[in-house]
Amino acid sequence: MTVANAERQVARQPRGDATRQSILEAAERVFADLGYAAARLEDVAQAVGIRRPSIVYYFPGKQQLYDQVEADIFASMHDFVLKRVEDASDPMARLLALLDAWLDFLVERPAAARIIQRLIADSAPRGDNPVRFSETALRDIEAVITMGVEVGAFRPVSAMHILNGVAGGALFYVCNGGQLGEERSYDPANPVELSAFRALLHKLAEAAVLHPGEKG
Amino acid sequence: MTVANAERQVARQPRGDATRQSILEAAERVFADLGYAAARLEDVAQAVGIRRPSIVYYFPGKQQLYDQVEADIFASMHDFVLKRVEDASDPMARLLALLDAWLDFLVERPAAARIIQRLIADSAPRGDNPVRFSETALRDIEAVITMGVEVGAFRPVSAMHILNGVAGGALFYVCNGGQLGEERSYDPANPVELSAFRALLHKLAEAAVLHPGEKG
Numbered sequence: 001m002t003v004a005n006a007e008r009q010v011a012r013q014p015r016g017d018a019t020r021q022s023i024l025e026a027a028e029r030v031f032a033d034l035g036y037a038a039a040r041l042e043d044v045a046q047a048v049g050i051r052r053p054s055i056v057y058y059f060p061g062k063q064q065l066y067d068q069v070e071a072d073i074f075a076s077m078h079d080f081v082l083k084r085v086e087d088a089s090d091p092m093a094r095l096l097a098l099l100d101a102w103l104d105f106l107v108e109r110p111a112a113a114r115i116i117q118r119l120i121a122d123s124a125p126r127g128d129n130p131v132r133f134s135e136t137a138l139r140d141i142e143a144v145i146t147m148g149v150e151v152g153a154f155r156p157v158s159a160m161h162i163l164n165g166v167a168g169g170a171l172f173y174v175c176n177g178g179q180l181g182e183e184r185s186y187d188p189a190n191p192v193e194l195s196a197f198r199a200l201l202h203k204l205a206e207a208a209v210l211h212p213g214e215k216g
Numbered sequence: 217m218t219v220a221n222a223e224r225q226v227a228r229q230p231r232g233d234a235t236r237q238s239i240l241e242a243a244e245r246v247f248a249d250l251g252y253a254a255a256r257l258e259d260v261a262q263a264v265g266i267r268r269p270s271i272v273y274y275f276p277g278k279q280q281l282y283d284q285v286e287a288d289i290f291a292s293m294h295d296f297v298l299k300r301v302e303d304a305s306d307p308m309a310r311l312l313a314l315l316d317a318w319l320d321f322l323v324e325r326p327a328a329a330r331i332i333q334r335l336i337a338d339s340a341p342r343g344d345n346p347v348r349f350s351e352t353a354l355r356d357i358e359a360v361i362t363m364g365v366e367v368g369a370f371r372p373v374s375a376m377h378i379l380n381g382v383a384g385g386a387l388f389y390v391c392n393g394g395q396l397g398e399e400r401s402y403d404p405a406n407p408v409e410l411s412a413f414r415a416l417l418h419k420l421a422e423a424a425v426l427h428p429g430e431k432g
Contacts, residue, residue, distance in 0.1 A: 035338060038253030114337045120391045121333035122251060131397035138396060158412065160400055164388035165416050169381035175336045176380055180354060181347035184376055196374065200381050200424060207423030208416060 020058045022048050027069050032111035035118055036066055070119075070133045073112045078136040080105045085140075091148030095209065098144050099201055102137075103170040107188050113174040141167060145209070154209040166204050173197050236274045238264050243285050248327035251334055252282055286335075286349045289328045294352040296321045301356075307364030311425065314360050315417055318353075319386040323404050329390040357383060361425070370425040382420050389413050 026047035030039050041062055045052045059065035084101040088094040106113040119134065131138060141159050148154035177188045186193050242263035246255050257278055261268045275281040300317040304310040322329040335350065347354060357375050364370035393404045402409050 032337070035251050035253055035334075037251055117337040118251075118334065120388065120395055121248070121330045121337070129397070130395045131400075135397065138400065157416075160392070160396060160402070161389075161413055161416050164392055165385035165413065165420055166381075168388040169384055172336065172380035172384040173377075176376070179336055179346045180376060181345070181351065184347075184354065186376070197377055197381065200373075200377050203423050204381055204420050207419050 016058075019048075019050070019054070023050075023055055023058055023065070024069060024072060027065050028073070028109075028111045028115065031066060031069055032114040032118075036062075036122065039066075041065070067133075070115065073109075073115060074133040074136055076109075077102070077105050077112070078140060081137075081140050085144070091144070091151060091153040092206070092210070094144045095148065095205055096202055098140060099167060099170065099205055100198065102167060103173070103194075103198060103201065106170055106174045107194060110174050110177075110188065113171055117171055117175045138163070148209060155211055157209055162205075162208055166201070166208050169197075169201055169204065232274075235264075235266070235270070239266075239271055239274055239281070240285060240288060243281050244289070244327045244331065247282060247285055248330035248334075252278075252338065255282075257281070283349075286331065289325075289331060290349040290352055292325075293318070293321050293328070294356060297353075297356050301360070307360070307367060307369040308422070308426070310360045311364065311421055312418055314356060315383060315386065315421055316414065318383060319389070319410075319414060319417065322386055322390045323410060326390050326393075326404065329387055333387055333391045354379070364425060371427055373425055378421075378424055382417070382424050385413075385417055385420065 023044060027039075027044045030043045030047055033039075034043065039062065041052050041055050044065070045055050048055075055065070059068065081098055081101040084097045085094050088097040106116075116134075119130070138159075141163050145154065145157060145159035145162055149156050174188045178185050188194065188197075239260060243255075243260045246259045246263060249255075250259065255278065257268050257271050260281070261271050264271075271281070275284065297314055297317045300313045301310050304313040322332075332350070335346070354376075357379050361370065361373060361375040361378055365372050390404045393402050404410065404413075
C-alpha cells in the first residue's frame with residue numbers, strides 16, 4: 001500500500017511527494033522508538049536528512065505528522081486485510097485470514113506494531129477519540145465475528161474479547177522479539193518462528209469461537 | 217502486597233516511609249498516564265501534594281523513581297503469583313492459577329498494566345537490560361510451562377509463545393477498557409465481563425498446551 005501510494009504520488013508530483021513520503025516513513029520509526037511525547041520534529045528531520053522547516057512545509061506540527069502516520073498505518077492495514085479476507089469463504093476461514101493478515105502486516109512493519117502497542121497504553125495522542133484511525137481495524141474483526149455468530153458457526157462470543165485474547169497476540173509476538181532479554185530474543189520474521197506462532201494463533205482462534213467438539 | 221509493605225514500613229519509621237510510599241503510588245499512576253519520557257518529577261509531586269525537592273530527598277532522579285516503581289510492580293506480581301500457584305497440584309492447574317493471578321493482579325492495579333504495556337513498546341527506560349525487573353515474571357511462566365512439558369502433560373510448546381499468545385491477553389483486556397471508543401468501552405473489573413474473559417483465557421490456555429483431544 002505505502003509503496004503503491006508513493007508511486008502514484010511520485011508520478012503526479014515527483015519531488016515534493018517523494019519527500020513527504022520519506023518524512024512519513026521516518027516519522028513512523030521515530031514515533032515507534034521514542035513515543036509521541038518524546039519524539040521531536042528535529043529527530044524526524046535528522047532521520048530524513050533534511051532540516052526542520054522542510055517538515056513544517058508538509059506537516060504544520062508534531063500532532064499533524066503523528067495523525068498522518070497513524071492514519072496511514074490503519075488505512076494500509078485495512079486494505080491489506082480486505083484483500084485477504086475477501087478470498088475466504090466460510091466464517092472460520094475469514095477469521096484465520098484476518099488474523100494472518102494482521103500478523104503478516106505487523107511482522108513486515110514492526111514500527112507500526114510498536115505504535116499500535118503504545119496506543120493501547122497511551123491516551124494522550126488520541127485523547128478526544130482513541131479510535132479515530134483504528135476504528136477500521138475494530139470494524140474488521142467485528143464484521144468477521146458477528147457474521148460467524150449470526151450463521152451459527154461461532155459461539156456467541158464478544159468480538160472485543162477475541163481482539164484482546166487472540167488477535168492481540170500478534171502485536172506481542174512482533175513487539176517482544178527484542179524485549180525479553182538476550183537469551184530469549186528472537187526474530188519475529190524468522191520463518192520457523194513465525195510459522196510456529198501462526199499455528200498457535202490458529203489453534204487459539206478455533207478454541208475461542210468454535211462450538212465444543214468442533215474443529216476448524 | 218503494596219498495602220502490606222506500606223503498613224510494615226509505617227510501623228518501622230512512621231512519617232518518612234509513608235511519604236515514600238505515597239510518592240511511589242503517585243509515580244505509578246503518572247508513569248502509566250504519561251509514559252517515562254513525558255512524566256516529570258513535578259507531576260508526581262503535584263499528585264502527592266508535596267514539592268519537588270521532597271521527592272528528590274527520597275529518589276535522586278526520574279530514572280531512580282521509575283526503577284523503583286517498575287521493581288515494585290514485578291516484585292508484587294511475583295509474590296501474588298507464588299501464593300496462587302503453590303496451591304495448584306497438576307501442571308494445567310498451575311498454568312491456570314498463574315494466568316488467573318496475573319489477570320487479577322492487573323485488574324486490581326491497572327496503572328501497573330499500562331506500565332507493562334508501555335515496556336513492551338519502549339526500549340528507552342530499560343535500554344541496557346529490558347528484563348531487569350520483569351525477569352521474575354518470565355521465569356514464573358517458564359517454570360510452569362517447562363514442568364508441564366517435562367512430565368508430558370503439555371505439548372512441547374515455547375513458553376514465550378504462550379506468554380505472547382495467551383498471557384498477553386490479560387494485559388490487553390485491562391488496558392483496552394477505555395481505549396476502544398465510547399460504544400465499546402467496558403470496565404475490566406466488572407464481575408460479569410471479567411468472568412467471561414477469564415473463561416476465554418482458560419479455554420485458550422488449554423488449547424495452547426494440551427495434547428489434541430485432551431481437555432483440562
